[in-house]
Amino acid sequence: MRSEILQESLSALMDNEADDLEVRRVLQATAQDSALRGTWGRYQMARSVLHKEHWQPSVGSSVDLTAGIAAALRDEPELQMQAESAAPVRSGLWRNMTRVAVAASVTMAVLVGVRMVNQGDVPQQQTLAATESVVAPSFAATGSAAHSGAVLAGYSQQPGVSAEPISSAQAPSAWHEQRIGRYLREHAENSAQFSSPQLVPYARAASIEGR
Amino acid sequence: MIAKRTLGCCYIAALLVSPAALANDAGSWLQRMSEAGSQVSYKGAFVYERSGSFSTHQVWHQTANNVVTERLLQADGEPHEWVRRDGHVQCASSYSAGPIWDASSQPAQDPELLEQWYSLELLGTTRVAGRAATVVAIIPRDEYRYAYELYLDSDTGLLLKSLVINERATLLERFQFTDLSYKDIPDSSVAPGSGCLQVDVTLKSQENSNGESWEPGWLPPGFTGGEQDVRAFSVDEEPVSSRVYTDGMARFTVFVEPLGEERLADDLRAQLGPTVAVSRKLKAKDGAFLATVVGEIPPAAAERIAASFAQPAESVQ
Numbered sequence: 350m351r352s353e354i355l356q357e358s359l360s361a362l363m364d365n366e367a368d369d370l371e372v373r374r375v376l377q378a379t380a381q382d383s384a385l386r387g388t389w390g391r392y393q394m395a396r397s398v399l400h401k402e403h404w405q406p407s408v409g410s411s412v413d414l415t416a417g418i419a420a421a422l423r424d425e426p427e428l429q430m431q432a433e434s435a436a437p438v439r440s441g442l443w444r445n446m447t448r449v450a451v452a453a454s455v456t457m458a459v460l461v462g463v464r465m466v467n468q469g470d471v472p473q474q475q476t477l478a479a480t481e482s483v484v485a486p487s488f489a490a491t492g493s494a495a496h497s498g499a500v501l502a503g504y505s506q507q508p509g510v511s512a513e514p515i516s517s518a519q520a521p522s523a524w525h526e527q528r529i530g531r532y533l534r535e536h537a538e539n540s541a542q543f544s545s546p547q548l549v550p551y552a553r554a555a556s557i558e559g560r
Numbered sequence: 561m562i563a564k565r566t567l568g569c570c571y572i573a574a575l576l577v578s579p580a581a582l583a584n585d586a587g588s589w590l591q592r593m594s595e596a597g598s599q600v601s602y603k604g605a606f607v608y609e610r611s612g613s614f615s616t617h618q619v620w621h622q623t624a625n626n627v628v629t630e631r632l633l634q635a636d637g638e639p640h641e642w643v644r645r646d647g648h649v650q651c652a653s654s655y656s657a658g659p660i661w662d663a664s665s666q667p668a669q670d671p672e673l674l675e676q677w678y679s680l681e682l683l684g685t686t687r688v689a690g691r692a693a694t695v696v697a698i699i700p701r702d703e704y705r706y707a708y709e710l711y712l713d714s715d716t717g718l719l720l721k722s723l724v725i726n727e728r729a730t731l732l733e734r735f736q737f738t739d740l741s742y743k744d745i746p747d748s749s750v751a752p753g754s755g756c757l758q759v760d761v762t763l764k765s766q767e768n769s770n771g772e773s774w775e776p777g778w779l780p781p782g783f784t785g786g787e788q789d790v791r792a793f794s795v796d797e798e799p800v801s802s803r804v805y806t807d808g809m810a811r812f813t814v815f816v817e818p819l820g821e822e823r824l825a826d827d828l829r830a831q832l833g834p835t836v837a838v839s840r841k842l843k844a845k846d847g848a849f850l851a852t853v854v855g856e857i858p859p860a861a862a863e864r865i866a867a868s869f870a871q872p873a874e875s876v877q
Contacts, residue, residue, distance in 0.1 A: 522824040524824060525826070525828060528850075529830050529852070531793060532813070532815050532837055532852050533832060533835060533837060537835070541642075541649075547596075548735065552608035553608070553610075553733075555634055556615055558640055
């Protein structure tokens with residue numbers, strides 16, 4: 350129980366949402382509890398790997414943040430277990446692949462290709478909330494209620510990528526699908542004219558043209 | 561906020577430097593970034609990665625007599641090529657848009673304006689493409705935009721690497737130089753290849769013929785719209801009206817066009833890397849319209865914009 354509370358405090362701390370008392374509690378507990386200290390370290394590492402790229406703080410922290418992706422994969426059981434739980438088959442090869450998958454989730458974005466979902470069946474008033482749970486799993490928990498200030502923080506609990514097609518979705522009409530593709534290109538190419546920030550919009554446009 | 565937190569240690573390490581000074585510093589780096597393109601010549605290679613796509617590109621960037629000419633060539637798959645001169649696309653091997661957009665109206669990156677909607681933070685230094693890089697984090701102050709990490713050449717301010725990160729700290733997009741050398745670029749290097757086709761001005765912008773103006777009732781704070789543009793994508797089609805909105809960093813476009821018997825559509829959401837598209841069907845007295853929000857903004861923000869077309873009948877003449 351106590352450790353659960355501590356875990357919660359630790360999460361809150363990682364999300365920058367901990368109050369003074371929680372911060373003190375975590376600091377005090379980590380001084381005595383090496384397991385909790387390890388957890389904190391792993392959270393930090395996972396977070397730094399997931400969001401901070403290789404740039405990592407070098408001072409002011411009691412945990413070692415110098416390890417890179419390889420170390421994170423080796424030492425991050427939670428991360429790995431979650432990825433595997435998404436993939437029930439666990440031969441040796443598959444295990445390696447899930448490791449790769451974890452690495453991929455570090456560097457690759459979440460959704461594969463264009464994902465289109467008709468929302469015609471969803472009642473208007475509930476559209477936001479309902480689509481949040483149906484449409485894009487990776488964005489499922491974001492929604493309009495996303496904590497402001499929690500951006501970039503918050504160790505993601507779902508590093509494994511669920512790329513299952515959405516069964517409840519209706520296929521959009523051919524015309525609409527073609528149109529969406531056209532809009533995406535128009536938007537990208539228009540943005541590419543405004544070289545800001547520099548070559549990024551061009552690269553976006555090229556990646557859409559390459560489809 | 562992670563960047564803030566990690567920065568915290570820097571604050572402690574350098575308490576004498578006020579946070580405001582640090583923020584200003586990040587702002588001046590962005591300023592340098594926006595000016596860098598017109599100050600240097602270089603040749604380089606970069607990668608671009610988003611969900612479902614990884615591509616490699618070469619770039620030749622020539623700055624001569626205040627004119628920037630840039631040639632971009634995709635190095636894998638189809639050899640897509642673009643040549644851009646003075647902000648205008650000269651030729652492209654595949655370019656869907658007939659319309660030529662006027663890049664001269666591009667607003668300069670204004671860090672002060674940006675700081676209303678993002679907190680700008682200097683994260684430190686590292687290396688990208690063998691060059692010393694300074695890392696600037698652009699962290700949104702609300703949930704209507706994404707976070708960015710920009711890695712700028714410490715010598716020139718050129719953008720060497722860019723990451724787009726969503727509110728759940730998932731990386732949505734990576735742009736990164738792998739190789740870069742600053743040097744004079746001969747004209748021959750920026751001359752279009754044979755596969756690069758002249759971009760023709762096809763369809764001119766039109767007057768808004770039916771007098772209707774569909775406007776979203778809600779915009780995320782800080783986003784301002786450019787000119788409305790009304791034109792058909794091809795000769796035998798109904799005109800599409802579009803308007804681009806930006807907060808200085810993120811951009812989205814709102815498209816509105818009439819639906820018809822052979823143009824069926826319903827509410828829809830599509831996601832492509834950092835770009836979301838949300839369609840909403842609008843009903844007016846004289847038929848149905850389709851409004852689609854496309855841009856690098858969080859899906860929830862796009863949904864809200866699209867849903868704000870809610871009472872269209874009143875805006876109809």
